[in-house]
Amino acid sequence: MKKIKALTGNGAASEIMRQVNPDVVAAYPITPSTQIMEDFSQYLADGKVDTELIRVESEHSAISACVGASHAGARVMTATSSAGLAFMWEVLGVAAGLRTPMVMNVVNRTLSSPINIHCDHSDSMGARDLGWIQIYSENANEVYINNLIAIKLAEKINLPVMICQDGFITSHCVEGVDILEDKDVKKFIGEFKPKYSLLKDNIAIGNLALPDYFYEIKMQNVIAMEKAKKEFLRIDKEVNKLLKHETGYFEEYKLKDAKVVIVALSSTCGTVKSVINELRKKGKKVGLLKLRLFRPFPKEELKRVLGNKKIIVMDRSVSLGSDAPLYIEIKNATESKDIYSIIYGLGGRNIYEKEIKYIFERALNNKLKKLEYVGVRK
Amino acid sequence: MKLKNAREIEEGTVLKEGTSKKNKTGNWKTFEPVVDFDKCIHCMKCVMYCPDICIFQKNGKRGKNDLSMCKGCGICAQVCPANAIKMVKRK
Numbered sequence A: 001m002k003k004i005k006a007l008t009g010n011g012a013a014s015e016i017m018r019q020v021n022p023d024v025v026a027a028y029p030i031t032p033s034t035q036i037m038e039d040f041s042q043y044l045a046d047g048k049v050d051t052e053l054i055r056v057e058s059e060h061s062a063i064s065a066c067v068g069a070s071h072a073g074a075r076v077m078t079a080t081s082s083a084g085l086a087f088m089w090e091v092l093g094v095a096a097g098l099r100t101p102m103v104m105n106v107v108n109r110t111l112s113s114p115i116n117i118h119c120d121h122s123d124s125m126g127a128r129d130l131g132w133i134q135i136y137s138e139n140a141n142e143v144y145i146n147n148l149i150a151i152k153l154a155e156k157i158n159l160p161v162m163i164c165q166d167g168f169i170t171s172h173c174v175e176g177v178d179i180l181e182d183k184d185v186k187k188f189i190g191e192f193k194p195k196y197s198l199l200k201d202n203i204a205i206g207n208l209a210l211p212d213y214f215y216e217i218k219m220q221n222v223i224a225m226e227k228a229k230k231e232f233l234r235i236d237k238e239v240n241k242l243l244k245h246e247t248g249y250f251e252e253y254k255l256k257d258a259k260v261v262i263v264a265l266s267s268t269c270g271t272v273k274s275v276i277n278e279l280r281k282k283g284k285k286v287g288l289l290k291l292r293l294f295r296p297f298p299k300e301e302l303k304r305v306l307g308n309k310k311i312i313v314m315d316r317s318v319s320l321g322s323d324a325p326l327y328i329e330i331k332n333a334t335e336s337k338d339i340y341s342i343i344y345g346l347g348g349r350n351i352y353e354k355e356i357k358y359i360f361e362r363a364l365n366n367k368l369k370k371l372e373y374v375g376v377r378k
Numbered sequence B: 001m002k003l004k005n006a007r008e009i010e011e012g013t014v015l016k017e018g019t020s021k022k023n024k025t026g027n028w029k030t031f032e033p034v035v036d037f038d039k040c041i042h043c044m045k046c047v048m049y050c051p052d053i054c055i056f057q058k059n060g061k062r063g064k065n066d067l068s069m070c071k072g073c074g075i076c077a078q079v080c081p082a083n084a085i086k087m088v089k090r091k
């Protein structure tokens, strides 16, 4: 049984947190993810959850408390954005290396400077190599679904998971979100059964590993990521039985017969779909690949579907001094020569249908440059 | 000691109790102490000074070295008033 609730992206995240009722939440609220923690502390005050809410003095402490609590045997969730994620940096790697099964909602916001509170993906893209699973959400519905997947996935593989959604665009816009009954969520996620608990077992974690063992422990994380990739699909299908959605590592939108395809993440995909509908009416063979799972990266699967199409990769972040992160990944996966990089939307700069139409049309007429900065006054 | 591979070790640097008993660190040393029991006057200074508890006494007599944790620091040789301990390069 499901019902529809009017929720923002943040609201969808706090709603699932209420239903999960984690043992511990430690957080230091930051724009645009603040509403998640506002809602959640209200749920606590109203007695709707019995979580131990730890109010800390910084994000570095928030994630540290989460890691500690998780290894003490608690089910742990938190949320952050931008500078908050950056301040967690050191401990993000610790969380992954210690195999911490926690879930964090990351509401994407750019990094300073200049200081800016709006959306781009430079915060989570910067954290892509730290050993966290990363799932990107197009809308509030997907935030809810991806959180469900994340809790099971994290606890199955013992890896931390980031659920990303676009700051303000998704986090602050109200949508109709399909919500499961509380008891169905409880049944789906089951009890958290940690392998060890610092409170019960005579163990030490976070030990020193010198050159004779460090590499093997990193190798374990490599193996864990491979496992996570398989598990993601399995759990995604389980969630699909409860809440119908586009399953898989990526959503293929009018992709099969498309000659030109845009690859993008998160909310921009909605805009691209609407442009595709319009162009399709005029007989233009255009499509979209919306990537959901960015870490682990579904390399072979992407190569199979993108094969010999003209590929335009849209990045909402720059890698200063090199090519953009999603572009590099897709180019590497497909080994394509017919591939183009678009940078857009930095610091919350809007991306309009007319711009996406322009990109598609230039690509169809073989006029697109290898790298274009869209929407900037150069 | 045979080193374990990635699939054999506990996930996430978890160590169970009592690992210091298994992890013999005596192979770090370059020099090792050799005792001349003819010279030893059983004063027990080396027993007390050894930072790695490699030397034991029994019934008022200095016992043999247990070098499984010895780092070859040479403190025992330094403090011995009878010059009974020599540091010898390991082969």
Ligand code: SF4
Residues within 6 Å of the ligand: B032, B033, B049, B050, B051, B052, B053, B054, B055, B065, B069, B070, B071, B072, B073, B074, B075, B076, B077
């Ligand atoms: S060399 Fe150092 S560690 Fe070894 S027995 Fe002597 S005092 Fe102890």
Ligand code: SF4
Residues within 6 Å of the ligand: B035, B039, B040, B041, B042, B043, B044, B045, B046, B047, B062, B076, B079, B080, B081, B082, B083, B084, B085
């Ligand atoms: S310090 Fe020298 S004399 Fe004293 S007990 Fe040790 S070896 Fe013997």
